[in-house]
Amino acid sequence: MLLIKQQYPIEGLPKYNFSHAMVEDFTELCFSSFEKLFWQRVKSGFGEQKNGCLNDEAMCFEEISLQPLYENASVIAVDVSSMRVGETKEGILIAIRGAVVWNFQRKYKYMRLGPFLFHVTEENKNQLFNLLCKQHFPFAKVTAPDLLHVQTRIAAILEQWLQINLCVASSDSLILFDGSLVGGTPEAPEGIVSEILRAAKNKGNTILAFSKLSRLHFDGRCLTDVARKGTPPCLIKINGLEPCMGSFRLFGDIYVAKLSEGALSFRLDIDKELPQPLAENAVQRLLGNDVVYQGYPETLRLAHIYSIFTASEVIGMQRYLTQQCGLKILVKPNLRRVLFGPFGKGPEG
Numbered sequence: 001m002l003l004i005k006q007q008y009p010i011e012g013l014p015k016y017n018f019s020h021a022m023v024e025d026f027t028e029l030c031f032s033s034f035e036k037l038f039w040q041r042v043k044s045g046f047g048e049q050k051n052g053c054l055n056d057e058a059m060c061f062e063e064i065s066l067q068p069l070y071e072n073a074s075v076i077a078v079d080v081s082s083m084r085v086g087e088t089k090e091g092i093l094i095a096i097r098g099a100v101v102w103n104f105q106r107k108y109k110y111m112r113l114g115p116f117l118f119h120v121t122e123e124n125k126n127q128l129f130n131l132l133c134k135q136h137f138p139f140a141k142v143t144a145p146d147l148l149h150v151q152t153r154i155a156a157i158l159e160q161w162l163q164i165n166l167c168v169a170s171s172d173s174l175i176l177f178d179g180s181l182v183g184g185t186p187e188a189p190e191g192i193v194s195e196i197l198r199a200a201k202n203k204g205n206t207i208l209a210f211s212k213l214s215r216l217h218f219d220g221r222c223l224t225d226v227a228r229k230g231t232p233p234c235l236i237k238i239n240g241l242e243p244c245m246g247s248f249r250l251f252g253d254i255y256v257a258k259l260s261e262g263a264l265s266f267r268l269d270i271d272k273e274l275p276q277p278l279a280e281n282a283v284q285r286l287l288g289n290d291v292v293y294q295g296y297p298e299t300l301r302l303a304h305i306y307s308i309f310t311a312s313e314v315i316g317m318q319r320y321l322t323q324q325c326g327l328k329i330l331v332k333p334n335l336r337r338v339l340f341g342p343f344g345k346g347p348e349g
Helices: 002-007 010-016 020-033 035-042 125-136 147-169 190-202 223-229 276-289 298-307 311-325 335-343
Strands: 060-065 075-087 091-104 107-121 174-178 206-211 234-239 248-250 252-258 266-271
Touching: 075 147, 075 298, 075 311, 091 147, 091 298, 091 311, 107 125, 107 147, 107 298, 107 311, 125 147, 147 174, 147 190, 174 276, 174 298, 190 206, 190 266, 206 276, 234 276, 252 276, 266 276
Parallel strands: 075 174, 174 206
Antiparallel strands: 060 234, 075 091, 091 107, 206 266, 234 252, 252 266
16 A cells, blocks of 8 residues: 555645646636536627627628529539548548539539549658649648648549630639638639639529538527528528638639528628629529528539448548558557546547
8 A cells, every 4th residue: 555655646746736727717617618508598689789790790681582593504513522441550541522413404514523543741741742733732831741631632623624714714604612712721822712713703503502511609609500590482681791701712602501490501602893783583493493401502412422431432432542652551549448448438549
């Protein structure tokens, strides 16, 4: 027992003189972080509204009712998926695949590109990004990220390449993106987003960018909650947003789209330079030419489905790599489990 006390001086803990002020600060912050949640329980409706505006007087919402327009128009959607297939001593193995779906008169066609397999290391990542970007986006300043973000960055390059080629090859079409029209991020440099929109306008195309998630919040709630009382199909335009937020630039007007009955609504970005009547007309043509289930266009849903990797495809890619490159598949040990046994919860590492 004496030996144990010497190894684990639990009784001597007070000698470290933990600051009571720090404990009090943590306790106070815990309670204050719930203050908004407690207050929302006694408030009715969505925030405190005055003439359609939230607490921030600069922000206001404009509800726009929609009716389907049954004018024949091509609807084209593009999406890209990526995943980490494995790791080596030198770097990581990733797979990227893109899918394009065309819809004309409710007849769907699709094309897949990939999977493209990459072995990315610290030694080759700069050369890889220079080749990809200089060849396809020579006007954009792109630098190679660390290995942790390589997968999403390469996927973004493929997606933008598909987007700009669709904008050039199509005309008078509705082109659906998965994401937003925000520039100035590592994945979406301003030059690339601007060039995609310019190419679309030159051929009479309209880009509709749907986001399943949005980081924009108003009165402590997600942007898409604004549409919960709207009567579908409808758009709710967010007015009063600054075009630049720090290093980010908004290339599109932001709407909340509630396109069908049900609880789901989505953020929708439409090119700022497109007059609002034409933007509304584009969404109404989408309703007249595409199936909308749970508020989401079928063409874009299919693009996601055709780009995503299934479990059997992952096994096939791993088997291909073992045969072609002489690799062996090893199960990476879970260090948390090794160190902490049944208490080793959390991600492997």
